[in-house]
Structures are given as C-alpha cells and as structure tokens.
Amino acid sequence: MTASRSRLAAAALTTAVATTLIATPSTASEPSSARPTIRDLGRAPGILTPGPLNAVTDVAGVRVGQVTLRSGDSIRTGVTAVLPHGGDLFRDKVPAGLAVANGFGKLAGATQIRELGEIETPIVLTNTLSVARGIDGVLDWTLNQPGHEDIRSVNAVVGETNDGGLNDIRARLVTAADVVRAIETATPGSVEQGAVGAGTGTIAFGFKGGIGTSSRKLPDSLGGFTVGVLVQSNYGGVLSIDGAPVGVRLGRYYLREEVEAERADGSIMIVVATDAPLSDRNLERLANRAFAGLARTGAAFSNGSGDYAIAFSTAESVRRTPEQRAGRASVADWPNDRMSPLFVAVAEATEEAILNSLLKAQTTTSVIDGKTVTVEALDVEAVKAVLNEGR
Numbered sequence: 117m118t119a120s121r122s123r124l125a126a127a128a129l130t131t132a133v134a135t136t137l138i139a140t141p142s143t144a145s146e147p148s149s150a151r152p153t154i155r156d157l158g159r160a161p162g163i164l165t166p167g168p169l170n171a172v173t174d175v176a177g178v179r180v181g182q183v184t185l186r187s188g189d190s191i192r193t194g195v196t197a198v199l200p201h202g203g204d205l206f207r208d209k210v211p212a213g214l215a216v217a218n219g220f221g222k223l224a225g226a227t228q229i230r231e232l233g234e235i236e237t238p239i240v241l242t243n244t245l246s247v248a249r250g251i252d253g254v255l256d257w258t259l260n261q262p263g264h265e266d267i268r269s270v271n272a273v274v275g276e277t278n279d280g281g282l283n284d285i286r287a288r289l290v291t292a293a294d295v296v297r298a299i300e301t302a303t304p305g306s307v308e309q310g311a312v313g314a315g316t317g318t319i320a321f322g323f324k325g326g327i328g329t330s331s332r333k334l335p336d337s338l339g340g341f342t343v344g345v346l347v348q349s350n351y352g353g354v355l356s357i358d359g360a361p362v363g364v365r366l367g368r369y370y371l372r373e374e375v376e377a378e379r380a381d382g383s384i385m386i387v388v389a390t391d392a393p394l395s396d397r398n399l400e401r402l403a404n405r406a407f408a409g410l411a412r413t414g415a416a417f418s419n420g421s422g423d424y425a426i427a428f429s430t431a432e433s434v435r436r437t438p439e440q441r442a443g444r445a446s447v448a449d450w451p452n453d454r455m456s457p458l459f460v461a462v463a464e465a466t467e468e469a470i471l472n473s474l475l476k477a478q479t480t481t482s483v484i485d486g487k488t489v490t491v492e493a494l495d496v497e498a499v500k501a502v503l504n505e506g507r
Contacts, residue, residue: 183294320384353417
C-alpha cells in the first residue's frame with residue numbers, strides 16, 4: 117500500500133462511526149448469518165449442555181464488543197473486546213490465570229497476570245502489529261472513567277494473532293479510537309462469529325478462521341456454574357471436527373505429502389470466563405485445560421504458533437475489591453477436588469468455539485504485496501459429507 121493510499125484509508129477508518137466499516141461490498145462471499153455452527157450440522161461436541169446463547173456471554177455480566185475494519189482491497193482486520201463485568205473493572209478486579217502452550221506471541225499484560233493473578237481492564241484482541249494501539253485504547257478508556265483521576269498505572273491486557281495473510285498489517289490502521297469503540301459498544305447477548313472483529317483477516321488450517329464462541333452449563337449437582345469461551349483462531353495443523361478427519365478428507369493439512377503444503381504456524385487467543393468462584397491458581401489450571409479442546413481440533417502447536425489462554429472468574433465472592441485487597445472482606449473459593457467438571461466444560465467449549473469460528477467465517481479476498489489472495493471458507497457440504505461417513 118502506498119503512503120497516499122494508507123493516509124486515505126486511515127482517514128476513512130478514523131471518520132467511521134459504525135462498529136463495522138465495509139468500504140467494498142465484495143470482500144466476503146456471504147453473510148456470516150447464512151453459515152452454520154457445528155450444532156446446526158447436527159453435531160454437539162462433548163457431553164455437557166451449553167448455556168442458552170452457547171456463547172461466552174452466558175456467563176452473567178460478561179460483555180463483548182467488536183469493530184470490524186474491512187476497507188479497500190487490503191484492509192481486513194479489527195478489534196474484539198471482552199469485558200468481565202459491567203462495573204468498575206479497575207477498582208473491582210477479577211481473579212485470573214494465564215496458560216501458554218507455545219509462547220511465540222505478543223500478549224501485553226501477561227507478567228502481571230502471572231504475578232498478581234488478576235485483571236483490571238477489558239481483554240482486547242487485535243492483530244500483531246496493533247498491540248500498541250490496543251494498549252493505547254485500553255489506557256484511554258480506563259483513564260477516562262469517572263473516579264479514575266488518581267490512577268498512575270494500568271495493566272492493559274491485549275492479545276493478538278497475525279492476520280498478515282489477508283490484511284495489510286504493516287499499514288497499522290487499527291487506532292486507539294477503534295479499541296475504545298469496541299469496549300464502549302460491548303454488550304451481553306449473542307456474539308457475532310466468523311470473519312469479524314479481531315478475526316476479520318485470520319486463517320486456520322488453511323481455511324478462513326475468525327472469532328468463535330461457546331459455553332457449557334454444569335448441572336446443579338456439580339455446582340451449576342457456567343464456563344464460556346471466545347477464541348480468535350489463526351493457526352494450523354490437521355483439522356478434525358468432532359473426531360472426523362476433515363482436513364485429511366479435504367486434502368488440506370500440515371505436512372501433506374511430507375512437505376508443508378499448508379502453513380502450520382499461526383496463533384490462537386482463548387478467553388475463558390466462568391462464574392465459578394475460583395482462585396487465580398485454579399483459573400490457571402482451567403486455562404491450561406482449554407488446550408485439550410484446541411488439541412481435539414488437530415492443532416499442530418508449532419514452533420511459530422502463539423497459543424494463549426486467559427481465564428477469569430466473575431464471582432463476586434472472589435473479586436478483588438478495595439475491601440478485599442485491604443483485608444476487610446473474606447474470600448471463599450471452589451475446592452480443588454471439585455474442579456474436574458469445570459475442566460471438562462472448558463475443553464468442550466474451546467473445541468466448539470474453534471469449530472464455530474471456522475464454520476461461521478466467510479470466504480475472503482484481499483490484495484497482499486500486489487497479489488490477489490483468496491482464502492476459502494470451509495465447504496459446508498463437503499464437511500457434512502465427511503461427518504456422515506460411516507453413519
């Protein structure tokens with residue numbers, strides 16, 4: 117992209133008011149609403165029941181906001197923001213845990229999560245070269261909140277995957293204002309999936325990836341808690357859907373014919389929310405189990421992949437309020453011996469969220485380095501045929 121084109125595109129994006137900017141009508145082949153989830157195909161990964169929305173927002177209080185930047189022939193990127201609750205996130209921090217399967221990535225705020233076991237801002241996802249803009253946006257929003265006039269330090273949590281295969285990532289057109297808009301427009305309720313927000317330009321298993329979500333509700337006998345997951349999928353391997361070898365059957369997978377016919381490198385960001393009253397230590401354990409769901413999809417966990425999971429609890433009994441931090445409030449958390457059902461829930465929800473991110477994504481075309489690039493969405497009819505084999 118030339119400097120003049122970059123300035124024109126930046127001006128167009130800066131003046132956009134809507135949460136989704138579509139400057140060219142032909143960049144995606146069909147609306148995401150026309151594409152199915154894995155449950156629409158008659159498959160329900162796992163044994164547990166999802167929440168009513170089958171989304172991370174089934175965890176009460178959690179909100180999601182997305183800004184999609186799709187402009188001209190080469191801008192395919194965006195921002196996805198997850199807010200743990202609707203109150204003052206900085207004053208009423210949530211306990212959190214971080215797990216890293218392969219650390220080839222740029223996750224701002226990671227060391228403080230590890231050290232203190234808490235999150236005090238929205239969790240923002242974007243592209244690799246926009247992490248700094250993500251931090252700026254989180255800082256702008258946090259410092260401007262009423263009652264925050266005395267704040268001198270903020271641990272912004274910003275994760276990324278590299279969407280440079282479909283997006284002119286060097287143009288760095290995500291702005292702090294886009295990040296603030298994603299945060300301020302975050303809502304409970306249904307979450308748009310596929311090639312939207314931070315998933316607008318991502319690729320997974322050689323197919324179009326994107327944003328996906330799912331949830332699981334434990335029965336009352338196991339605590340009755342909800343676990344919700346949101347993913348930004350952008351990685352490779354040998355795609356498996358509900359145990360079926362879809363990647364092999366469709367002839368697109370890592371190490372095909374003993375060469376890297378499809379790139380296995382990439383990344384995934386996994387955000388896990390639960391209303392179970394967990395300590396930061398058990399939230400780290402929960403985050404680690406999200407990788408079981410990632411593995412079930414056929415992930416390669418390659419050298420060049422950044423595989424991250426962040427888990428937080430919304431339960432008020434474990435929230436890091438000013439009273440709790442001053443030692444004036446007790447903390448009651450869930451015992452170790454009752455964690456296993458939550459482990460099952462997060463693995464199932466992660467697997468399904470990833471599959472939804474692929475199935476809901478649309479075929480996307482872009483121009484990168486002067487070459488037209490088209491990344492096809494999963495062929496739904498072909499997937500159905502593979503899933504029905506042996507039935």
